[in-house]
Amino acid sequence: MNLIKRSFYARDTVQVAQELLGKTLVRNIDGIIISGIIAETEAYRYKDDAASHSFGGMTERNKAMFDQVGRAYVYFTYGMHYCVNAVARSPDYPAGAVLIRSLFPQHGIDFMSRQRKTRDISNLANGPAKLAQALDITKKEYGEDLTARSSSLYVSEGVKVKRSEIKAGPRVGIKKANDKLWNFKISL
DNA sequence: CTGTTGATCTGCT
DNA sequence: GCAGATCAACAGT
16 A cells, blocks of 8 residues: 655645545554545635634644644544644645544454444544544644654555545534535545 | 633433 | 533633
């Protein structure tokens, strides 16, 4: 399985969000491989996007969105949930990230079942906080390099997705900038 | 320092 | 359909 190069992430956040669909998110925990096909993403940008964490400028929490592209931005929310983003933006753009919202489980389904305490495949990683729990992703993975096989979290090639298979819609669970159709998903 | 809100999910009604 | 979990940012005292 080929890794995705850093140049892939050095393009417009919205375009990267679309093209991440069908790619494989891989977690390596002491040699145990847990992976899934990315089935849903959302783009979050900067000053043109009031719903983005980076809208109000850089903070201790969101600084990864301003850092090198191709790295992971993990944040904690609602007191108990982690969510995973891939940092991606055009070279001339200050900040941006793609929220990974759902996975279709591939490898390590036993591990995910243990993490999630369910054997229902369709309920293992069908939400941003569920997927983080299923892959045991926490603040420790903040800033991980998604383009290196030596990382504990990285992205590689997956299945081919046709543009016509991608469905765009409004992003989930936000109250600002609802006019932007930056939620993208595929059905397998 | 205090109160409110949020890119969420679960469990119960 | 709604409460509960209870962290980080931010605006206001």
